Amino acid sequence: MFGIGGGELVFIMFIVLMLFGSDKVPEMARTMGKAMAQLKNATNDIKSEIQKGVEANGLDTKSLSELTGDINSHINKVKEDLMGDSVAQANKVKTDLLGDSVVQANKVKEDIEDITGPVKRQK
Structure with a gap:
């Protein structure tokens, strides 16, 4: 209580x-x-x-509640569609950025190896 x-x-x-x-x-x-x-x-x-x-x-409360339920379902569908599109676009941008940065990192690594040459560790 x-x-x-x-x-x-x-x-x-x-x-x-x-x-x-x-x-x-x-x-x-x-x-x-x-x-x-x-x-x-x-x-x-x-x-x-x-x-x-x-x-x-x-006004019928039952029909009003059904109407609000329909409106909510349409809103949720549109929201899911928008979220799906934006997630797909974000993933595309992510892969584009990561792909470019990996290529650049590999190029820098090769340049460093060319400059330093093979370095052997001393034991």
Whole structure:
């Protein structure tokens, strides 16, 4: 209940008992219960008014949810297409850049070997 464990609930009840006394606790519980019931009734009234307004305007919540689902699926499809194209382009650029740099690195390596000649290690 509200992410509160049993021990925590007992501790809270103990603090309330110490602060307000045993004679006020039942009265406070009744007041809290009435407030919770009024809040629940108010939210139910609001939900029913919204539902009546939707029905009065000729809107069907089921068709609206299907419509939003269709729109979301189209958006996701376009997003996947765009992502696929951009990934393919990025891979092409990567291979082009890597290919050029490998060729240049090999050329530099050959130039260095030509300059230094065969170098033998001394043992």
